[in-house]
Each structure stands twice: as C-alpha cells, then as structure tokens.
Amino acid sequence: MPPKPLDYESINENVKKSQYAVRGELYLRASELQKEGKKIIFTNVGNPHALGQKPLSFPRQVVALCQAPFLLDDPNVGLLFPADAIARAKHYLSLTSGGLGAYSDSRGLPGVRKEVAEFILKRDGYPSDPELIYLTDGASKGVMQILNTIISGQDDGILVPVPQYPLYSATISLLGGTLVPYFLEETANWGLDVNDLRQSVAQARYRGITVKAMVIINPGNPTGQCLSEANLVEILRFCYEENLVLIGDEVYQQNIYQDERPFISSKKVLMDLGPPISKEVQLVSFHSVSKGYYGECGQRGGYFEMTNIPPQTVDEIYKVASISLSPNVPAQIFMGIMMKPPQPGDISHDQFVRESKGILESLRRRARIMTDGFNSCRNVVCNFTEGAMYSFPQIRLPPRAIEAAKQVGKVPDVFYCLKLLEATGISTVPGSGFGQKEGVFHLRTTILPAEEDMPAIMDSFKKFNDEFMEQYEDNRGYSRL
Numbered sequence: 001m002p003p004k005p006l007d008y009e010s011i012n013e014n015v016k017k018s019q020y021a022v023r024g025e026l027y028l029r030a031s032e033l034q035k036e037g038k039k040i041i042f043t044n045v046g047n048p049h050a051l052g053q054k055p056l057s058f059p060r061q062v063v064a065l066c067q068a069p070f071l072l073d074d075p076n077v078g079l080l081f082p083a084d085a086i087a088r089a090k091h092y093l094s095l096t097s098g099g100l101g102a103y104s105d106s107r108g109l110p111g112v113r114k115e116v117a118e119f120i121l122k123r124d125g126y127p128s129d130p131e132l133i134y135l136t137d138g139a140s141k142g143v144m145q146i147l148n149t150i151i152s153g154q155d156d157g158i159l160v161p162v163p164q165y166p167l168y169s170a171t172i173s174l175l176g177g178t179l180v181p182y183f184l185e186e187t188a189n190w191g192l193d194v195n196d197l198r199q200s201v202a203q204a205r206y207r208g209i210t211v212k213a214m215v216i217i218n219p220g221n222p223t224g225q226c227l228s229e230a231n232l233v234e235i236l237r238f239c240y241e242e243n244l245v246l247i248g249d250e251v252y253q254q255n256i257y258q259d260e261r262p263f264i265s266s267k268k269v270l271m272d273l274g275p276p277i278s279k280e281v282q283l284v285s286f287h288s289v290s291k292g293y294y295g296e297c298g299q300r301g302g303y304f305e306m307t308n309i310p311p312q313t314v315d316e317i318y319k320v321a322s323i324s325l326s327p328n329v330p331a332q333i334f335m336g337i338m339m340k341p342p343q344p345g346d347i348s349h350d351q352f353v354r355e356s357k358g359i360l361e362s363l364r365r366r367a368r369i370m371t372d373g374f375n376s377c378r379n380v381v382c383n384f385t386e387g388a389m390y391s392f393p394q395i396r397l398p399p400r401a402i403e404a405a406k407q408v409g410k411v412p413d414v415f416y417c418l419k420l421l422e423a424t425g426i427s428t429v430p431g432s433g434f435g436q437k438e439g440v441f442h443l444r445t446t447i448l449p450a451e452e453d454m455p456a457i458m459d460s461f462k463k464f465n466d467e468f469m470e471q472y473e474d475n476r477g478y479s480r481l
C-alpha cells in the first residue's frame, strides 16, 4: 500500500520544517509536569491574562453589550453599565450589518478601519487612509497574509532579525521562502548595524536569493529594545536603496518602560523623511489587541496599515483575505476601542486611566525587578527591557555544562532551561528558539508573572542558576560574547 496523503511521510515538507519554539520542547515538558501536579510558572508566551492580568473594564463592557444586545433593551441596563459603554456598544452595533454574529467585510468593518486611521493620524501627525488598513485575527494572521503576498518560492528572501520572534521563521518556512538573518547587537542594547545588514543582503544575493523584505520588531521580542529614531531612519534609507518592503511589527507600541526611549512608528519616520523616500518605500505595519495594557490575546484582534502599496496589490490582498470571509468581529470592536479609548470628561475615563496606568506601571516595575535579578546572578548578563514584555538574559554557560548537554543530545540552552524547569517550575524559552550568535546562550522569560510573586521567582531563579554554575564551572572560563 502506498502511503496515504496524510501519513507523515506524505505531508508537506514545509509543514515539517517549520518550528515554533515558544510552544516547543520546554512548553511540552512544562505541560507534562503540570499534569503531574507540579506548580508551573508559564513565562514562555506573552499572554498577560493567563498570568492573572485583569481585563480593562470599559472594552469588556462594550463588547459584552454587543454580544448580548437584548441587554440594551433592559430598563435596568443603566444600573450595570455606564452610559458611555452603552453608547459605544450602540455605535459599534450600528457599524455592523447584523451584529457580532454576522461576517463583516473581509477587510474589517469600515467604521473601525476609520477609527484606526484616526488613531494613526493622531499618533504620527500624518493622515492615514482607511482603505489601506485591514483588520485581522491578531497581528499573526496579518503577517502571514503579507508574507504570503511577497514570497513566491525559495529564491525570495526575507531579512529577519536574530534573535527574532519565531512567527517569522515559521511562516517563511511554511511558505517555502528563505530567511535571511541579520544580527541585533547585544552590546549596543540590541540595536542594529546597517553595515551588517548590507553584508547579509550581499551574501544572500551571492547565493542567488532576491531579498524582498525586511522585518523589524519594535519594541523588540525577545530583546525588549525600542529602536531609536536614528536607527529607523537608517533602516528606511536602506530599504529605499535596496528596494525592500519594510515589515514593521509594532504590536508592543504601548509597552514602553523608559521615558527616554519612546516608541516611534516606522510610518512617522518614513513620512518625516519626505520624498522620494516617503513616496517610494513600501511599508506594512502591524498592531494588535493582544499586547499593551489590553493584553487581550484570546480575542485575536489586529490590523495592518499599507503605505505606498499599489491599488492592484491591495486588491489582491483583499481577494485573499476574502477566502477566509471575515476577521473576528468581536475582536474588531476591541481594536476600535483600543484606537479610541474613553476621553477626558467621559464617565469611564478616570477608571480607564487608573486601570491602564496601573498595569503599565506594574509592568515597568516588573521589568526592573527582572533585569536587576538576572544581573545579580552568576554568569548572567541582561539588558534592561525598554519595551515589550520580555527579558532576554545571556547565560554564560561553562564548557562543562555545554559538554554535559551534548552528552544527552540537547542544545546547551535547552539543557539549562530544562534543568531550570525541573528545579523551579519556571517555564522559559531557550534562546536558540529565537536565534543567537554561535556559542552564545540566552533564555527568554516574560515579565508577566504577578508583581507580588516576582521577588520569590527571581530568588528561586538565582538559587538554581548559582548552584548550576557552581556544579559546572571549572577554571576554563565560560562562553561569552
């Protein structure tokens, strides 16, 4: 009998090749240990509500009313819901054709796309066209749609930062394209050097690859840096010279922890540059309701904005989006609210500000506790998390630990992270899942565990790490940058 089409040997090789470390070996082992009754602290995914973050009241009130519109006819609705949430729910329902149970336009509700455009205008000071904004089921779906539009085969290359969020490597593998890595510089606070970029492109071209796009993740995952304006200018100039689309993953734009390193959007820097660059460089930038102080990962809401993309291509992207009929409609409403939160003078304004500030300030403190905690450990160095939700310490593994890992057939940082998991219940992601320089090791944690648990988590990390180093260190030094 020949193998059946869905037998393992028959399935798409690209599916087998693609890897997603955030839910990889460590996560699977952590889930097993949890089933066995061990207490696990899941710090592998930026999933704030799973670690106890409370939802903001106003967006949930609005969406609850949209989900149960009969409540709007109840004479007591005003006792349970503030008047501005009621008004906003009516507003969003009026934008739909049939409420949340009906498909929307495949690009998303026009009224919400208009709210996104207004937000972008306010953020950047430049107009944005709702026709060039598509709402998606989380930013991930949008990234996949755009990469699918760019990649025709293995000769198409996409420049991706290393370390990177594995959505990019996995999707490029799935689509049969080629990932062209460029390294972020740890000693320069994870900034990037345009000369290295040029080298990466030249090497790829030498191998016959047409480099078509460049991905930036700003603020960075897993690295937590905010790109400076100067760096963004260099990147856009580089994209102009090399004829590359810039894919600006900006899902962490609300997660900023250092006032002197604000988030600056790629769209603003592109427009500031003026013609010819502002009229020529193709840019697609992404946002999400999963991050920021919303953290509504389970709702699956996102958008992308296209700049300098010709109408025929925009239509093709629309056609492909329409194969999936419609993005999630409740998530579109979360996106609308994220774009247009309660304003000063609105009944819900003070509560909204109190809740969102509370989350952001706590994240800022947690980022500090984590960085300081890691830097107090033996053979661990860590840049401060300027933005996003992660800490990415470098673990300088002694050669004997590297040898021990090899003996059990494990990548050294996987070996370290597994031992950390078994000893403490802390579930992290090894740096190798994001890419790192040869011979340098990291792990990634989120900064999301509850603030009150943080000191104990860092104590237990330090105890494990320092004992691990004691066990494996000898006088031969250890791996370092």
Ligand SMILES: Cc1ncc(COP(=O)(O)O)c(C=O)c1O
Pocket (backbone or CB within 6 Å): 046, 137, 138, 139, 140, 141, 165, 167, 217, 221, 249, 251, 287, 288, 289, 290, 297, 300, 301, 302
């Ligand atoms: C850099 C980056 N981009 C995109 C996403 C996906 O976001 P979404 O939940 O909107 O699909 C994540 C999720 O962690 C991320 O870290």
